[in-house]
Amino acid sequence: METQTLIFLFVGLSFALYIGIAIWSRAGTTKEYYVAGGGVHPVANGMATAADWMSAASFISMAGIISFMGRDGAMYLMGWTGGYVLLAMCLAPYLRKFGQFTVPDFVAERYYSQLARVVAVICVIFISFTYVAGQMRGVGIVFSRYLEVDINVGVMIGMGIVFIYAVLGGMKGITYTQVAQYCVMIFAYLVPAIFISMMITGNPIPQLGFGSTVEGTDMSVLEKLNGLSTELGFAQYTDGSKSTIDVFFITMALMVGTAGLPHVIVRFFTTPTVRDARKSAGYALLFIAVLYTTAPAVASFARINLLNTVSEAEYENLPDWFANWENSGLMAWVDKNDDGKIQYHPGKPIDGKPSFIDARGQSGERLLSNSQTDNNNELYVDRDIMVLANPEIANLPGWVIALVAAGGLAAALSTAAGLLLVISTSISHDLLKRNLMPGITDKQELLAARLAAAAAIGIAGLAGIYPPGFVASVVAFAFGLAASSFFPAILLGIFYKRMNREGAIAGMVTGLVFTASYIIYFKFLGGTADEWWFGVSPEGIGTLGMLINFTVSMVVCHVTEAPPQAVQDMVDNIRIPRKDGQASDPVANGETARV
């Protein structure tokens, strides 16, 4: 079958599956809509969390980023997995015991304040919208390249699918769709990785192939890569180029931010027990780790393939995939020295993103209106193609390419749905039911949640059709804000009984204002890298914001009144898994006695 037919078939089948699941698992009550009735098995919840968490950025972009960064790419690998250790041990079990629906619920009750709830709701909505805009762009890219439809049509199809299962099914529908999406996504990621690992190293397990020798030589993959890189003037792949302090701060901000992201936290409200909440975190990381340990291997293989294929190659003799990706604007070539061959070296070949004019050059390449830079690099490569084009670069069969298309869509749609649900919950539950209109019935609240989800999908779709230019720069925001606002407030709420309303609000506000100002100054007001404090980039500043939050919270809480007894009792209760919050002394011989 033609590759194109296969792509339509795979994507169509996967969409039919998601819709089928959505119809089967419609939500009938708010509890089902918000937390899937609180009855999700830990393995299913782990898969759903993994799909929720691994977005278009993890599936499409991450291996590419690592491919271009080398060792420093580890900050994403560790940052986006290490947060689960914090979640499993410091947040998930206690929030599950608390047993409400949302993160603002916890903040509001623990800090006995509607103001705290409103601050939390604003953060939730901002963080989630930032994130969802990126997902819609991912959907658009996959559609435009693989299905040869207009990006806008692609975004609208994606919106329609998410609409059906998020609005109908709520958390219940989303959970079971995400389980299916995880399976599609991980299969789509592993198949090309295994093929490529076999081709380059002869070892079918990418994690091992990564450390093996290149087939037919006695040189290891990493030595080969270091050799190719230095030959062309790039830094050694296994060396870092960012400063240690910056890598430290970014990794910490990503870890803590992960643990503080509302759409991840809310998944742990869906398990039946505290014990299952802990287990879910373990399974979630297990399912995530399958992709995250494969990604750096894919990154190195793809880098070798790319350098081998394009460097000093004549444009006219390049394989078809080059022209395909050039047509979709993710690759571009400017023949600076008019030799008809591609010279690939460090540095930007052109100023800004390629903007093509309607003409072809001497060798048949698409011409650009950008001004050329004066270095000797002629090739523009968008990092996203390292995963998307990998099967074509490695010459894999058509069905693998179709699988990658379906997988990329699964990754983007699953995350988008989780985020949209969090947004709609914040509006119907936190703003309406708990704040503005406490008198509404369960049915009315459910309707409000569905309407809010529908509106949020509409806005997210608009963001995908008219992508705001700042999307890429504001992703730092989502993690920085989660790290500097929610994480300290929740952590102190559980582990420090004395923490009170005044301390928590003061901490959240200073943490937020500090982090937001730093990011806005450097991302939007033209701040330059040599003005960074202690050499910390805006991506890593959430770590400092978190420390400021902790400090301010501690100082303010000690000069103001202790929290009311009822709140302190609540903290005691959430620390004990048992429903009644009672513990009993261990019996001398280690046996336990039932009370």
Add this chain to the structure above:
Amino acid sequence: MSDNKRAAAAYWRENIRILLSLLVIWFAVSFGASILFVDYLDQFTFFGFPLGFWFAQQGSIYTFLALIFVYIGMMNKLDRKYNVQEEE
């Protein structure tokens, strides 16, 4: 009641001890081996990788995974010890 309170406090102390010891490993592997001492560790080779690089791109993730499952096991045991597990 006060017995219960004392038992709850003891349970919480043991919980914190487990938590802190596991978080020390979490920090040592990710921020220690993979970031602060990565260049030093790179002089050793491990299954074809420079050791620091391996920790940064592979080993740290395996360690995180092991830590969570060890935590689950230890906490289930601790819950039973203080009889705070949830009724089935």
